[in-house]
Amino acid sequence: MAETRPMTSEPVEAWITGIGLATSLGEGPDAHWNALNNKRINVDETGFAPNIVHPLAPVSYDAQIPKKGDQRQMEAWQRIGTYAAGxxxxxxxxxxxxxxxxxxxxxxxxGGGERDLAVDSGILNSEGYGAASPGLLNxxxxNDLRPTLFLAQLSxxxxxxxxxxxxxxxxSRTFMGEEAAGVDAARIALARxxxxxxDIALIGAAHNGERKDLLLLYEFDDFNLKNKFETVWAREANSGFALGSAGAFLVIESRAHAEARGAKPLARLKSVVADQARRKTPGEVTTSLQKLWSQLGARSDAAIITGATGAEPVTSEERTFLKDHADVAIRGTGTLFGHTLETQFPLGLGLAALAISRGAMFPPNDSTGLEIEKSGKPTQIVVIGAGHWRGEGMALVEAI
Structure with missing residues (x-):
């Protein structure tokens, strides 16, 4: 029989006690802290030209996935995620x-699993050259798709x-829905x-940005950043996101559970709120973010880590919202890690907990001046996620 826990009358305090990051900047807290403070960015402008990607830094999967058989049956995004979870x-x-x-x-x-590029290319070429028979897809x-491909594609x-x-x-729960799925993973975990x-939850996501099929998908609506890398706030004239490869997982648990096992907290996850503006008229994302901020309970001097994508018009609308917070430390993860879709919000949470646990905000890495230097210990950091197409969310991470 499943265990039933008594419902409590007062909200239970939730602590972040573990962070797992594997990104284009390396793996683990120390590597990321050093890279962020040295303003290092890892981009590939030639491998998928004219598109720009942030490739995963080298990792030894054996350290977290010891069985080679387990590694072989996973696609890249699953290996990245399983590694970060470990x-x-x-x-x-x-x-x-x-x-x-x-x-x-x-x-x-x-998100969805990876495609069989050889099969997809054959179908597209047949269509392009007018050689596709009515029964080609069947x-x-x-005849062409291996049965295990379908298993590997299950989210x-x-x-x-x-x-x-x-x-x-x-x-176990799996949410789909691009950036909004990452927001809901945190929101539901905190609510539970x-x-x-x-008592304790593992939440997170993984993304493989080094995929030609994804680049093709996002090219259909001109979302890809092309030709030249720019910081995320400097792309208004050349909008788009640079896909990034990353895994970000967190362990979140009740204060009582953490104290009972002697765990040291990194930060407190205070609140998570979400919205989905219709985006039919200009300014709806700005209004949505203003509403979320009013629900969050953050102080006016809270620092901000945002997963702003660089795609338009959403990034400009988010920038309009951020003008009301021009005197606080704002940091855009899209510049540093690329855009990692489902992973962008958990990544922001991990960086917020990391900054609070280190007692400092990592320096700005921005060519426009929107991000400013701020000294002193951050005691509240707001994580923002505004999806490139749909969904907005915010979380409040606090010092303990």
Whole structure:
């Protein structure tokens, strides 16, 4: 029989106790802190030209996924995510703890799996040259696609692989919906902990930006940044996002659970709010962000980490909102890591917890002057996510 936890009358305090980051800047807290403070950016302007991507830094998957068979049956985005999840569990000090892992909730934000490029290219070429028969698609489905491809494309297989490799076997949820899925992963995890339905959760996402099929997909609506890298705030005349490869996972748990096992908190996750503006008329994203800020409970001097994409018109509308916060430290992760879709919001949460735990805000990396230097310890950081197409969200991360 499933365990039932008593509902509490007061919201339970939620602590972030583990961070797992594997991105274009490296892996782990120390590597990221050093890269951020040295203003390092890792971009590839030639491998997918004219499109620009932020490639994953070299990692040794064996360190978190020891079985080669497990690695082989995963696609790149699943390996990245499973690896980052292991880093988060290590960071929280629960790796290998079967008692905790067996009841740890898992909430993953995920996109679709990767395509078989050879098959896709053959179909597109046949269509382009007028050689596609009426039954071509059925023929390709029957004869060309390997059966395991469909399994590898299942979005909830990232959670499945984390369960297999790391033994996280409590409840499992997978959300789809690009950037908004990352917001909801954090929102639902916090709601479950605050209500007493959950003691500890692993949340996060992974994204492989080095995919020609994704670049083709986003090219259909001219979302890709092309030809020359610019910081995310300097792209109004050449709008677009540079896809990034990244995995970002966090361990979030109730204060009582963390204290009972002697865990040291990195930061407190105070609140997460979400919205979905219709985006039919100009200014709706600005209005949505203003509404979310009023719901969040943040102080006016709270620092900001935003996943602004560089795509228009949403980035300009977010910039309009940020003008009301011009005297605080604003940092755009799109410049530093590229755009990682589902992963962008968990990545922002991880960086916020990292900055609070280190007692400083990492320096600006911006050519426009929107991001300013700020000394002193950040005690509140607001994480913002405004999707390139749909969905807005905010989270408040605080010092303890």
């Amino acid at each position: 880093l988060a569990l290590d960071s929280a000090g629960v790796k290998g703890n079967k008692d905790i892992l067996s009841r740890m909730d898992m909430i993953v934000a995920a 023929e390709k489905l029957l 909830n297989l990232l959670a499945g692989n984390i369960a297999i490799v790391h033994g996280v076997t409590g409840s 902990i605050a209500s007493g339905q959950s």
